[in-house]
Amino acid sequence: MSRGWQASQKTVSRVLNDSPLVRPDTRDHVKALMQQMGYAPDPQARGLAFRRSFLIALVYDNPSADYIVNMQHGALDALRDSGFELVVHPCDSQREGYIDGIKRFAQKQKLWGLILIPHVSEDPALADALKEIGCRYVRIASLAIDEPARILLTHDRLAGAEVANYLESLGHRRFGLITGPNCCRCSSERGGGFVEGLARRGISLPPDCIYEGGYSFESGVAEAERLLTRTPRPTAIFACNDEMAAGVYKAALRMGLRIPADLSVAGYDDSPLASQLWPALSTIHLPIHDLGRQAASMLMGNEPPLRTRQPQRPSVTPHLIVRDSCQPPTG
């Protein structure tokens, strides 16, 4: 109050970084002053001195626009007012040397951390490379392929089983399964969970009722056409993402089959597409926004440079959204 308030640059810096070495009233006064003057620390100068930027990167090779945008918005939600910014970094995990590209990017920008989303998140070599250069990351994945602090689980296996339970309980006995690419862990988890779920209910899904798609609309059409020309025809199809499920719709329509009267269809992701199809698609809701938010929180968790939110206990649970694309089999 009455003392000569000309707190040094250093004291201000301490307040900024939440150092305990500042008297509470000094801290409050400085904060009030900063607020009043509209002072915002320069991220570049801070970063230069910290030898680390306040940039968090979103790295992905996933083609689904809805997934990406949802994830971005979730992450931004956590980053809001934290002093961090989000940079986007798509990559092609098929290209030789893509890991070096990400490594250089991380080193050059002195990234605070990276959020890795499927399918690159499943590449052990990428994670190792990042660990090697001492760069933190969070992987979003369906299996516990890393230590808990570096991973966010999506529990795809459980959800796959939930679809199996639902369709079996409706009375279906002849199923078709369209998986994603076999190289994707999430695909084998989703499909594997489905197969296991059926098995637990005494139904074994023959391997020739399982087709490998590419997570794309077109692949959904193609595999559905193969499935639907089988005799006897399956009465229910589980497609491992919504885009392929939309492909199943197209194939069924073209063959004159009605959904759900002649064919029940279930998807995965609960993308906007799911509720835009007609009839609306029953699908597994993946809380992608939450995933993004939690991943960003985990990254900021330790050593918060400015006031950041409390990191929450990371966990997300997918669950089935029942809409209008499934019903008991007829005939």
Next chain:
Amino acid sequence: MSRGWQASQKTVSRVLNDSPLVRPDTRDHVKALMQQMGYAPDPQARGLAFRRSFLIALVYDNPSADYIVNMQHGALDALRDSGFELVVHPCDSQREGYIDGIKRFAQKQKLWGLILIPHVSEDPALADALKEIGCRYVRIASLAIDEPARILLTHDRLAGAEVANYLESLGHRRFGLITGPNCCRCSSERGGGFVEGLARRGISLPPDCIYEGGYSFESGVAEAERLLTRTPRPTAIFACNDEMAAGVYKAALRMGLRIPADLSVAGYDDSPLASQLWPALSTIHLPIHDLGRQAASMLMGNEPPLRTRQPQRPSVTPHLIVRDSCQPPTG
């Protein structure tokens, strides 16, 4: 070659910034050395000295995931290997004070530039605020609402007329038009172009055949239901974006109408959705990827800090993609 090559820090800096004040062979030698040592300048230090960061922000309040991701990838395409990074910054242009938020963001990060996409790009107050703080930007918009160097035109009016010409040439005479929100310039351009196009062919579209949607799937359903219960029923509907066109599909299906036999439908954007609908949607292709690339190029254009591509003459032309959703009217 034989001289004591210990070019000063400063010389290296000059090479980095493409200064003309370096002898060509010195430049080449330094470049080779940098390449060899894998040296990459520190963006934070450079930015601090420049009083400006190498961050380009993508600012939007557009809900379409496809649009956003496409734009991002276009911009990243131009930014690749340029030393710039892309930060994403969604905003809510309906909220009081959103402009201040963007202003603070731009000032704090000392943004190199911003790409403004519809509909925020149409807000004159935002542009003014940015100009005021001396921050460069490129607006993507359907009308010449700014000086050429700060805008990228999408020519929606022309494309709207193209749809009119196409449908009229198929023989349609009774039309329905579902526009976007009237507050969006692109919506009135698209719709206005359509109406004008019909007028030039001697058809006047009565105002009660024009419904205002919200660019969303649901609004497409709702407005289509209103249009399709009119008597006589329109034989062709132009929806001002693909999402609403998908809504028209749903409404038509529910009413037992076949597309295109009973109803022709045209959309706008050529989003992935368009080719995933069945029948595939005829729509205006908007080269969003190109828009993103060109916007980023324009921003980097002057004073390139590292080697950047030549800025191209900015221009994009939308055009109609004919697929399977339109045919001559029957009966």
Next chain:
DNA sequence: CTGAAAGCGCTTACAG
């Protein structure tokens, strides 16, 4: 609990 010094890796003037 607080301050004066040195440095993060670049750049812009300013001399030669």
Next chain:
DNA sequence: CTGAAAGCGCTTACAG
């Protein structure tokens, strides 16, 4: 065409 000085706005040791 090239170099030595000072500074961008913060921080980390190091003293008190």
